Each structure stands twice: as structure tokens, then as C-alpha cells.
Amino acid sequence: MKENFVIVRGGGDLASAVIHRLYRCGYRVLILESDAPSAIRRMVSFCEAVYDGEAFVEGVLCQRIEKAEDCEQVWKAKEIPLLVDPEGKCLSALRETGRLSALIDAIIAKRNIGTSREMAPLTIGLGPGFQAGEDVDFVVETMRGHDLGRIIEEGFAIPNTGIPGVVGGVSKERVIHSPAAGIIKNKAKIADLVEKGQIIAYVGETPVEATITGVLRGIIRDGYSVWKGMKIADIDPRKEEKKNCFTISDKARCIAGSVVEILMNQGVMP
Missing domain, CATH: 2.40.50.100 (RNA polymerase II/Efflux pump adaptor protein, barrel-sandwich hybrid domain)
Structure with a gap:
């Protein structure tokens, strides 16, 4: 019997933290990316597989595939497949399999660039630009501070301020x-x-x-x-934090935990 899977739109550092956590929890994940991702924290971003064919994040391997049918082979190898499909053209066929359990928009575009509740049985948007209960089922707060990782069932995340969060006393x-x-x-x-x-x-x-x-x-x-x-x-x-360049951030881990919480509370199990 073939297992269900989760789709994550986006493969930047926050998305990769979610993907990494889902993988470690036993979920099968398919990443949908653009043909020219612009990640800054490239050492912890699965989207680098678009360019290099593969990408490692904290010991987990992601492999670029050329068509959705190649997922099975990558999953059997205990790896994560990435498909260049920014518009989600593969979604119609994948929904018809009856195995698509959830879709997470982790593009972090600060606006919704095409995700809707019709795309999967359960939909989650990360950060501003999504309305929980309307275009997605749930929203996860991505703004640093007291509400980071908060699960929103109705309404919006905090609007984008354009001001980066404070790290080491610097914003x-x-x-x-x-x-x-x-x-x-x-x-x-x-x-x-x-x-x-x-x-x-x-x-x-x-x-x-x-x-x-x-x-x-x-x-x-x-x-x-x-x-x-x-x-x-x-x-x-923080010069002493050089090792952090190669590991998932505290912010990203918090967001990833909230995504797993939503999935499990909604009955989407690995």
C-alpha cells in the first residue's frame, strides 16, 4: 500500500526547517520550487538542489527530480524529492491519487501567490499574506517575538513590517x-x-x-x-555563532514545530 505525502511550496531556509522536521517525523514530503530560487541562507536550504541536483541540510538529502512520478524512487531511498514547478501544475494529477494529505505554502513571499484551499485536503500558510479559514485552513505566525509560531485558525498573521527581527541586538x-x-x-x-x-x-x-x-x-x-x-x-x-551558518535557526525550528502540531491535530499522520 502506497503511503500518503505532504507537499511544501518553497525550499528556502524556513521552508527547509519545516521539511526537515516533517522528514524526521516520518512524513513523505515533495518540495515544489521555482527555477531560480534566491535563498540567502543557502547552507540550510533544500532549494539549492535546483542548481546542484542535490542539497544536504543537517544530514538530510534532497534530490531534484524531473517529473512527479520520480517521487517514489526518491522516497524509497529515504530522501526528499524536489520538483521545479512554481505554479503547482502537478497538483491536479497528485490529488487524483488520493494520497496528497496536506499542502504547506512556505514560500515566504509576504503575500499569497497562488495557494488555495482547493489544492489539498489540508492547507497551511506561513507568515503574512494568507487568511486562515479563507484561502488556507491555518496560518503560522513567522514574526519574531511573543507570537512566533502561533497557530491562527481565523484571520491573518502580523503584516510584514519590512524590519528584520533582532539578532544579537542588531535588526x-x-x-x-x-x-x-x-x-x-x-x-x-x-x-x-x-x-x-x-x-x-x-x-x-x-x-x-x-x-x-x-x-x-x-x-x-x-x-x-x-x-x-x-x-x-x-x-x-555574534562572531562566536559561526556554526549557526550550517544549522537550522531557532525561529525556523519553532515554525516547523507548529506545522507538525497542525498536521497531527488534523489527523494527518506519517
């Missing part, structure tokens, strides 16, 4: 946005210790400087075409 200064449009060429790599003012990349001919001193926790993939103002890097001011 917006730790996040770097592109000063220009163009192709990025990285000069520093993830986990490097960088000094304020140090050039960590170029966008075209425009230098990108570190905004604070700390550990380069994330930087967008070398060669990516970025737009002016796009988030491209993240610095952790």
Missing part, C-alpha cells in the same frame, strides 16, 4: 540589500568573518559592503541576477 543593519541591479559576484563566502565596510561582493561594478562586523550568515548565490534593493546577504553580529 535592520544586519541585512544587506543590493545597491544596484546586475549580476552579483561574491568576494566573501558564507561563514566568513567580515568587518564593517569590507567589500563582500560586487553587483556589476558596484561594491557591496558589510554593514556590520560579524559572521556572514548568508549571501545569495554567486552569479545571480539581482535587482536594486533586493535582499542579498545577512550578517550575524
Whole structure:
């Protein structure tokens, strides 16, 4: 008898924390991604399999597949399949199998870009942009603070403020946005210790400087075409936390736990 499975839209760092937790709990997961994901924390993002064919996150392997039918082989190998299908074109056929149990929108686009309750028997949206009870069944709060991970049965998550959460006493200064449009060429790599003012990349001919001193926790993939103002890097001011570049964050683990809670309370078991 073939087992049921869960679909996760998105494979960035928050999505990957959810995927990793589901995998560790015994769920079969299929990731749906875009053809050019722009993850910053690439060392903990399964979406890197789009480019490299595979990606490891804390000992769990994700394999890119070319068609939905290839899922079974990857699941049998105790791995996670990723399919490039940003519009969810495969969903109709997968629903007809009767095995699709739930769909989680973990794109973190700060708006709903196409998820509806009709897509799966149970739908969950992470962060702002979704209305619980309308376009999805449940919403999980993603804003750092007292309500992080709160399960919302009616209504919305906190609207996007545009201000990053505080890490090591630093908020917006730790996040770097592109000063220009163009192709990025990285000069520093993830986990490097960088000094304020140090050039960590170029966008075209425009230098990108570190905004604070700390550990380069994330930087967008070398060669990516970025737009002016796009988030491209993240610095952790806590130099002693270098190891965190390669592990799932506390915020992401909290959100992942809430997703599992919803699934289990709704009778969606591994």
C-alpha cells in the first residue's frame, strides 16, 4: 500500500526547517520550487538542489527530480524529492491519487501567490499574506517575538513590517540589500568573518559592503541576477555563532514545530 505525502511550496531556509522536521517525523514530503530560487541562507536550504541536483541540510538529502512520478524512487531511498514547478501544475494529477494529505505554502513571499484551499485536503500558510479559514485552513505566525509560531485558525498573521527581527541586538543593519541591479559576484563566502565596510561582493561594478562586523550568515548565490534593493546577504553580529551558518535557526525550528502540531491535530499522520 502506497503511503500518503505532504507537499511544501518553497525550499528556502524556513521552508527547509519545516521539511526537515516533517522528514524526521516520518512524513513523505515533495518540495515544489521555482527555477531560480534566491535563498540567502543557502547552507540550510533544500532549494539549492535546483542548481546542484542535490542539497544536504543537517544530514538530510534532497534530490531534484524531473517529473512527479520520480517521487517514489526518491522516497524509497529515504530522501526528499524536489520538483521545479512554481505554479503547482502537478497538483491536479497528485490529488487524483488520493494520497496528497496536506499542502504547506512556505514560500515566504509576504503575500499569497497562488495557494488555495482547493489544492489539498489540508492547507497551511506561513507568515503574512494568507487568511486562515479563507484561502488556507491555518496560518503560522513567522514574526519574531511573543507570537512566533502561533497557530491562527481565523484571520491573518502580523503584516510584514519590512524590519528584520533582532539578532544579537542588531535588526535592520544586519541585512544587506543590493545597491544596484546586475549580476552579483561574491568576494566573501558564507561563514566568513567580515568587518564593517569590507567589500563582500560586487553587483556589476558596484561594491557591496558589510554593514556590520560579524559572521556572514548568508549571501545569495554567486552569479545571480539581482535587482536594486533586493535582499542579498545577512550578517550575524555574534562572531562566536559561526556554526549557526550550517544549522537550522531557532525561529525556523519553532515554525516547523507548529506545522507538525497542525498536521497531527488534523489527523494527518506519517
